[in-house]
Every structure is written in C-alpha cells, then in structure tokens.
Amino acid sequence: NAGVTQTPKFRILKIGQSMTLQCTQDMNHNYMYWYRQDPGMGLKLIYYSVGAGITDKGEVPNGYNVSRSTTEDFPLRLELAAPSQTSVYFCASSPRTGWADTQYFGPGTRLTVL
C-alpha cells in the first residue's frame, strides 16, 4: 500500500490564484482530514469527511473548499490565494473503527503565496 499520497510537494502561488491540493489514500478508510501547519504551531483542522459525499468544516475552513466524490480522494481547493494561506498542508485518513484509531498522514504540501 502507498498509504496517503499528496501532490504537489511544493507550490508557489501568486495572490488571487487558485489551485487544488490532491490527496489519495489506498487503505479504504472512510474518514479523511485536511490540516494546515503554520511555523511553530500545531496542526489546525481545515475540513474533514466521514465518507464519500459527506464533508464538514473544521477549525479554520475560510478560504478553502473540499469535495469527496470517492472513498479514495479528498481534494482541497483554494479559490483566491492569500499570503495568510502560506503553510504546510497535511492530509490524513483513518479507519475509525474505534476511538483510538490512528490517523495516517501524507508527507505534506508546502505552499507559499506571494
């Protein structure tokens, strides 16, 4: 299994541009999450999904959108990039068969908005 894969690894955007961060998992996990990690800070939840067709907001959803048309894919869309969205973005998935289920993280996408 490849686990959780994210593309691209790095990206530089200009203010106002749009992009989609891709996330795919091959573990048949129902639950998927998007986090952002700012320097010196913990991870903040942007959006999450408990299954195909179901998404919900996390702590910091403003400026982002998500969709979940399949179990495997959970793309994150930035519509009008702003410097405040410069961050490292992590996607994670979980089987959620119990409270202590681990979340499996992808390697991250480092995004800079100039």
Add this chain to the structure above:
Amino acid sequence: GEDVEQSLFLSVREGDSSVINCTYTDSSSTYLYWYKQEPGAGLQLLTYIFSNMDMKQDQRLTVLLNKKDKHLSLRIADTQTGDSAIYFCAETSPPSNTGKLIFGQGTTLQVKP
C-alpha cells in the same frame, strides 16, 4: 474551547532520558496521543493513552497521565540521535465521533551525540 500546550524545545545528550510535557484543558478528553514528525515528513503516531489509565509503557516510551492536573508526559529512555524530531501531543474527546484531533504546538527534541 479546547487547548493543548507544549514547551517548544528540548535538548538532551544521546543516552539520556527525554521528558516531553503537555497540558490540556478539556476534562472530557477521551484519548491522548503522541505523534512524531521527522524533518520534511508527515506525522506518525507513536503511542496513545486512554483517559482512565495513569501510565502506559511501550519499549523505550513511557506515557504518564495526571488527570487531576490535566498533564501528559512522554518519556523516551536511552534517547538516540534518530529520536530528533518534533513531538506533538493531541487529544480527542466526545461527543464528537469524527476523530477530530486537537494538537499542541509541538516540542522540538534535539539529541546531541
């Protein structure tokens, strides 16, 4: 709201024990986790403890939970240079059944040879 706090930096010598501390505010926290992040990588679960436990040991790792003080610690015995990483404390609590985690800021562990 829920909050998780950690000290930002710890430096130890190879072979020493490391103790990384974490405090949390949500008294209904059900599970508390320790994740490790190596440079340029995603987070990897190290261990977790259920809120009705005081201690959990897993090879070189010992987790201590003081529910009264809402304090969690991770002890790494015989710390190696390969343990150099950022360590995150995280918690999850009911009634959410979504597995949402609240993370601390992370503690950077530097292990000197």
